[in-house]
Amino acid sequence: MNTADPEIASSIDAAGIRTNYHDRGDGFPVLFIHGSGPGVSAWANWRLALPELAKKYRVIAPDMAGFGFTDRPAGIVYDMATWVRQTVGLLDALGLEKAHVVGNSFGGAIALALAIQHRERVGRLALMGSVGVPFPISEGLDAVWGYEPSLDNMKKLLDIFAYSRELVNDELAELRYRASIGPGFQESFSAMFPAPRQRWVDAMASREADIRALPHETLIIHGRDDKVIPLTNSLTLLQWIERSQLHVFSRCGHWVQIEHAARFAQLLDNFFAEAGA
Helix, strand or coil, rough: CCCCCCCCCEEEEEECCCEEEEEECCEEEEEEEECCCCCCCCHHHCCHHHHCCCCCEEEECCCCCCCCCHHHHHHHCCCCHHHHHHHHHHHHHCCCCCCCEEEECCHHHHHHHHHHCHHEEEEEEECCCCCCCCCCHHHHHHHHHHHCCCHHHHHHHHHHHCCCCCCCCCHHHHHHHHHCCCCCCCHHHHHHHCCHEEEEEEEEHHHHHHHHHCCCCCCEEEEECCCCCCCCHHHHCCCCHCCCEEEEECCCCCCHHHCHHHHHHHHHHHHHHHHHH
16 A cells, blocks of 8 residues: 555456556455545545455455546546446456445446356345336435535535535545545546536446346345435346345435444445355
């Protein structure tokens, strides 16, 4: 880890994309795929969960193409095919045949697509506030993807993301705002989800029949008060995935992993421990 900037960790070539990733702990590998908020990185998304899960598992958390400190190659197309290819490339580069996969929001859509296209590479699946099924875009998600950099705009977004004002203090807003204006960050972000944005929700959705065919044990997690991704998404996933369970947190927005960090980590630990890997 870079002590000057904890968001910058190791670097590896994943399917031709120089990828910044965190790799900590020992044990069965667990791959964490972050969401798509402005200025997001794997560390920003998972900084509270990784140290806890690393006590028992090998936790791996990459910055996906277009986000964080992963390279942004000229001419790259930011779409599901690219992100799934990068994810498989990362597993290959690390010599991992299989990993449990945790996907948050946008990362949930990638996790679903990975499990559908490469089911043998995924052990157990955890989906938190997940995209990946059809739904009318929420005002919250439209605002997140339409973010224009300013400290005031970031404060407004944090109000959308989190249930409690205790989490969305000015210090966090300042940190996330500064992250959102890092070199190349806003250029790739604004190019990724231009209006009308319903089409990007649709493009991330997997086919119902493919989701229903998933054989994986799946943990679905959602904040009851999520303004970004509707709780109905997780209810749909619960209906479609045969071997699934749903855990809903009250007084919780889109950031279960931050708003209920200890319970979130314990939930994952219990779920993965059942696999006996």
